[in-house]
Amino acid sequence: MDAAKSFGGQRFMIVSLFLIFFLCVLASINEFRYETLSKFGRCALSNIPQFNDYSSANLSVADSSSSDDEIRILIGILTLPDMYHKRHFLRMIYGSQSPAGARIDVKFVFCNLTKEDQHVLVALEIMRYNDIIIMNCTENMNNGKTYSYFSSLPEMLKGEGQPYPPYHYVMKADDDTFFRLEKLVASLRPLPREDLYYGFVIPCHSMDPFVHYMSGMGYMVSWDLVEWISETDIARNHTEGAEDLVFGSWLRDGRRAKNRYNAKWAMYNYPEPKDPCQHEFWPDTIAVHTVKTPEKWLRALKYFNFTSNLKPSKLYHIP
Numbered sequence: 315m316d317a318a319k320s321f322g323g324q325r326f327m328i329v330s331l332f333l334i335f336f337l338c339v340l341a342s343i344n345e346f347r348y349e350t351l352s353k354f355g356r357c358a359l360s361n362i363p364q365f366n367d368y369s370s371a372n373l374s375v376a377d378s379s380s381s382d383d384e385i386r387i388l389i390g391i392l393t394l395p396d397m398y399h400k401r402h403f404l405r406m407i408y409g410s411q412s413p414a415g416a417r418i419d420v421k422f423v424f425c426n427l428t429k430e431d432q433h434v435l436v437a438l439e440i441m442r443y444n445d446i447i448i449m450n451c452t453e454n455m456n457n458g459k460t461y462s463y464f465s466s467l468p469e470m471l472k473g474e475g476q477p478y479p480p481y482h483y484v485m486k487a488d489d490d491t492f493f494r495l496e497k498l499v500a501s502l503r504p505l506p507r508e509d510l511y512y513g514f515v516i517p518c519h520s521m522d523p524f525v526h527y528m529s530g531m532g533y534m535v536s537w538d539l540v541e542w543i544s545e546t547d548i549a550r551n552h553t554e555g556a557e558d559l560v561f562g563s564w565l566r567d568g569r570r571a572k573n574r575y576n577a578k579w580a581m582y583n584y585p586e587p588k589d590p591c592q593h594e595f596w597p598d599t600i601a602v603h604t605v606k607t608p609e610k611w612l613r614a615l616k617y618f619n620f621t622s623n624l625k626p627s628k629l630y631h632i633p
Contacts, residue, residue: 385416385502387534388481390423390463393489394453395432398439400489403611405443410620413496419481422489423463425451458553460486460561464535465544479537482507486561487532490606492614497600501577510536511571514581514601516558518590523574527562529591531581531603539570577601584610 389408393400401422408420422445427433440446447470451462463486471480483502487493505512512535513528520526535543543549549564565571580600583592595602595617605611615621624632 383415385483385499386477386479386481387416387418387483387485387499387502388467389418389420389485389487389493389532390447391420391487391489392423392459392463395424395427395429395436397489398435401439404489405445407492407620408495410623411495413499416495416499418495418499419445421445421447423447423449425449425453425459425462428453456555456557456560460557461543461549461553464540465549468541468544481537483510483512483534483536484540485532485534486530488530488603490604491531492602492605492611493532494599494601494618497580497598501575501580501600505575506536506573508536508538508573509571510534510573510575511539511565512575512577514578514591514603515576521576521578523576527559529581529603530556530558531583532601533558533561535565535571536573539565542568542570584614 391404404420404422408418411418424446426448427436436446436448447463447466449459449462449466451459453459464484467484502512511523511528511533513533514531515521515523516526516529543564546564546568548568552560552563552567554560577600579593580598582599582602583589584602584604584606585592585594591603595614599618602614605614
């Protein structure tokens with residue numbers, strides 16, 4: 315009985331040793347196969363081009379490979395954090411335009427977030443679209459928001475590997491203004507890239523850009539003036555009042571913007587209701603202001619045949 319037990323124990327040990335040996339061999343084979351497949355996979359994947367996320371590729375500051383002839387423009391649309399639907403709509407409007415020879419970044423600009431839902435929803439927008447600028451200020455219209463926007467940009471956009479200037483022109487725009495980017499770029503091509511002030515002269519009857527100021531519907535300055543605004547006490551000490559009038563006073567008091575361009579009447583208010591700053595739509599329009607309702611947007615988009623580039627597809631039928 316003891317001999318049988320001893321033989322059984324020896325047999326168990328031998329089988330166990332063979333099993334351990336077999337598992338070691340199998341593990342070695344799998345390790346070899348895994349390493350081989352991994353190397354093969356890395357080799358194969360290295361030949362596949364890498365694609366950036368759409369938002370970062372299209373809405374980030376132009377990189378150092380940009381052509382010197384390419385016009386770089388930042389359009390900052392001053393709006394409010396809760397205007398989610400308006401931002402999504404404007405993304406479609408501006409994302410559908412791609413004028414040749416220009417890099418145009420459209421950003422939505424507002425002050426600090428104040429609600430819990432904003433912290434989540436705006437963060438999701440930033441993750442998806444990367445097109446929002448949040449400044450350290452209290453939300454307002456005529457109490458320094460425009461100053462915060464322009465004065466913050468030089469520090470925000472400073473960084474190694476970026477072209478200089480990061481943008482040739484910087485615009486402040488309203489969220490009820492419809493810009494036709496191709497026409498905007500065409501109007502900028504012959505203009506200077508320094509000491510420039512561009513827009514719709516106020517009051518409406520005036521055509522002299524050196525007497526008054528540019529309407530808040532959308533005005534633009536060259537990058538050197540953005541840097542000046544960020545440094546001068548003239549702007550820092552005068553931030554309250556109608557923002558477009560105050561902005562013009564900075565340039566007047568600082569004796570800046572020797573180059574001025576009045577885009578009237580390619581920029582104007584929506585045809586209705588009647589006012590001194592409006593007229594009917596016409597083909598060379600750069601911007602239409604006070605487009606405040608869906609019906610007005612629809613009429614403008616139809617007049618300018620905005621969906622003419624829609625490609626035919628079996629996936630939809632739109633007459």
